Amino acid sequence: MVRRIRKAVFPVAGLGTRFLPATKAIPKEMLTVVDRPVIQHVVDEAREAGIEHFVFVTGRNKQVIEDHFDKSFELDTTLAARSKTAALDELKRDLPAAGATSFTRQQEPLGLGHAVWCARDIVGDEPFALLLPDMLHLAKPGAKGCIAAMIEAYNETGGNFVAGYEVPDSETHQYGIIGKGKPAAGGAYEIGEMVEKPPKGTAPSNVAISGRYILQPEIFRILETQERGAGGEIQLTDGMLKLKSQQPFFGFTFDGEIHDTGTKLGFLTANLAYALRREELSGPLRQEIARLKV
Incomplete structure (x- = not known):
């Protein structure tokens, strides 16, 4: 019997040094793509997939993320007094249910595998989704989000899932890479190999891991004794192997x-892509781009 996916883990402990000085006081996950923080876009994707409990693995100076997913009585009162009902309704829609969020600390920057392991007691003995906030997955209009589509395929096969996308061969050394095997149910395929940042010219394919996973709880026991790998960090890919x-x-x-909002170019591109999906912004934005003669 395939066990249902109820919980999702969001590793948000990174320092965001690529975006300094902007991230000196603001977590990189709270930088906005149009008018919603990056982390909100990813939580939206998980909620659409039916996730019921949201587990955030945080670090120092990340309190604002917890505040963002909490009720702000002062703001709500002010919006109500000023009859800003649309803004108030949007805040209420975004607010997770009471008890549906959990926050735990990754006290040292020991890698993604370690961050996932830090969520072990909250997730418990059940399969879970893992979403990396840096990677925004923008579905086609009317289509399901990435993690929703993955869960649909998982419900047919069980097991573990990793989402991938094609990158240039010259860039495979920058990513975790998976080798494609024979097709499986639900549009999935069996994974042949998994390699974390392979040396140039040695990658088994050009399919990079895109930051969306479905994992069985046995991964926690493996990560508990996982040795450090690439970059001196506890690599999730090594544990998955x-x-x-x-x-x-x-x-x-x-x-x-x-x-990839973890890079400046990816962050800027994401803002354009999400804005162009907004009816009230698409036309004016295209006009401004044309005016800039870019």
Whole structure:
């Protein structure tokens, strides 16, 4: 029997040094893509998929993320007094249910694998989704979001899932790479190999891991004793390789746009892509771009 995915983990402990000085006092996950923080876009994707509990693995100076997903009585009162009902209604829609969020600390920057392990007691003995906030997955109009589509495929196969997308061969050394195997149910495929940042010219494919996963709880026991890998960090990919020797692993290709907001170019591109999807912004934005003669 395939166990239902109820919880999602969001690793948000990173320092965001690529965006200094902007991230000196503001977490990189709270930088806005149009008018919503990056982390809100990712939580929206998880909520659309039916996720019921949101687990944030935080670090120092990340209190504002917890505040963002809490009720602000002063703001709500002010908006109500000024009859700004549309803004108030939007805040209420975005607010998670009481008890639906949990926050735990990654006290040292020891890598993604360590961040996932820090959520072990909150997730417990059940499969979970893992969403990396830097990677925004913009679905085609009317289509399901990435994690929703992955869960749909998972419900047919069980096991573990990793989403991937194609990158230039010259850039494969910058990513975790998966090798595609034979097709499986739900549009998925079996994963042949997984390599974290392979040396140039050695990658098994050009399919990079895009920051969306469905993992079985056995990953926690593996990560608990996982040795440090690439970059001197506890790599999730290394842990998944061990789990792969025990359980099925499937790949999933997201049919939409992927924007890496962890880079300045990706962040700027994401703002353009999301703004162009907004009816009230698309036309005026195109006019401004034309005016800039870019």
